[in-house]
C-alpha cells in the first residue's frame with residue numbers, strides 16, 4: 351500500500367493535502383483516486399485545505415494504546431470552506447476549558463524523523 | 476422467500492477464558508443449541524460462523540468437535556457484527572429454500588489471542604493519531620451533551636441498569652449491583668466515559684438453529700418466527716456526518732420494519748449494541764423507539780428498565796453481559812428466545828410478543844461504521 355501524503359507544502363507553508371472534483375465540487379481529505387459522486391478519476395485536482403475551523407467535538411483521553419502518553423486531548427474540527435471534518439490531537443494548556451464551537455487553527459510540526467504532523471490549537475484573537 | 480423459525484439457542488457464559496480453546500467454547504454453545512432445538516444433529520445442512528480474530532476456518536474447527544462435518548460451513552467476518560451476519564446467512568439459507576436446517580455460530584476468544592492492550596492498526600490514520608474506540612464514543616457523548624443537555628448521570632444510569640439486568644443472567648460476565656456514584660467514581664477512560672460506561676473485554680460463544688416451517692412443525696416446541704433480517708454498511712458521504720443520530724442504524728431498522736410489516740410501536744423490547752452507555756442512547760433513538768434527544772427523559776422516567784415501557788438490553792447488554800465480538804450478535808438471539816418463551820427468570824419481561832436485536836461493528840474513516848444488522852423476531 352502506498353503511504354498517504356496528508357500534508358503538502360504550498361508557497362513555503364504547509365497545508366492539508368486534499369483533492370477536489372471540479373465537476374461535483376466535492377473536496378476529499380485524505381485524497382481519493384476516484385470521485386465518489388461522478389465515479390470518474392479524470393476530474394480530480396489538487397486542493398490544499400484551509401487551516402481554520404470550528405471544534406465539532408473533543409475528548410480528553412485517559413486510557414489509550416500502550417505507546418501513547420496520557421492524558422491527551424483529541425478532537426474533530428469542521429473546515430467550513432472545504433466541507434471536510436478533520437481529526438487531530440489538540441494542544442492546549444487548559445483542555446477542560448475547551449468548548450464545542452471554539453475556533454481552532456491547524457499547526458504543522460516536523461518530527462525527528464522528518465515527518466510533518468499536524469494538530470489543533472485554539473485560535474486566539 | 477419461505478418463513479424461517481428460530482428453534483434452538485445456546486451460549487456459554489461470557490467471561491475470560493485464556494485457558495479454553497475457542498473450539499471448545501464454540502462446541503459447548505452448539506451442543507446446547509442442538510439440545511434446545513431437539514433436532515437430530517445429522518440433519519443440519521449448513522453452518523455459518525461469525526468471528527473477528529479466530530483464524531482460518533474456525534467454524535470447521537468448532538464443528539469437528541461434535542462430528543458435524545460434510546456439509547457447507549462458511550466463515551464470516553464483519554467486526555462486532557460478525558455473529559449477526561452469520562445469523563443472517565443461516566436465515567437466508569432456509570428462507571431461500573436451499574436448506575431446512577441451518578446453524579449460526581458466533582465465537583471469540585480474545586484473552587488467549589492478545590496479550591495486553593491492542594495497538595492501533597497501521598492502516599488506520601485516526602487510530603495512529605490517538606483515536607481509541609472509547610474516545611470516539613466519548614466525543615459522540617460530548618456532542619450529545621452539547622446538543623441535548625445530557626448529563627453524566629444519565630449515562631451512568633444506563634450502566635447501573637445493564638449491570639443490574641446482568642445480575643439475573645447466569646450467562647453474563649459482569650452482573651453487579653452498582654450505584655450512579657460508583658460509575659462516576661470508576662476510572663476515567665475518555666471524558667465523559669468512565670470504566671463502567673464501557674463494555675468489558677470478554678470471551679465466549681453462541682449458537683442458533685434456524686429451520687423451515689416444515690421442520691418447526693415436526694419438532695414442535697416453541698418456535699419463534701424471524702420476521703426480518705436486515706444488514707447494511709455505513710455510507711461514505713462528503714461533508715459533516717451527524718455524530719448524534721445514527722444513519723446506519725436508522726436505515727437498517729427502517730428496512731427491517733418494512734420487511735417485517737411492523738413498526739417500532741409494535742416491538743416489546745430490544746437488545747441493542749451498547750458497547751458504551753452513550754451507544755445505547757444512540758441506538759434506541761436510531762431504531763426509532765423515540766426521537767433524537769428524547770432518551771434523556773426516557774432514562775429519567777425508567778422507560779428502558781425491565782418493567783418499563785420499552786425494556787432495553789434485558790440480558791445486561793454488552794456492558795453487563797460482556798462483548799466477545801463475534802459471539803455478541805448470536806447471543807442477542809439467545810436472549811430474544813429466552814424472553815419470548817418466558818424463560819428469562821427474574822429478568823423476564825411481562826409476556827413479550829416481538830423482540831428486536833440490533834448489532835453493529837467496525838469503524839471505517841469517513842463513514843459512520845462498517846456493518847449494522849437488525850433482526851425482528853416474533854413468538855407465534
Ligand SMILES: [Zn+2]
Nearest residue numbers: 371374385388
Ligand atoms: Zn465528481
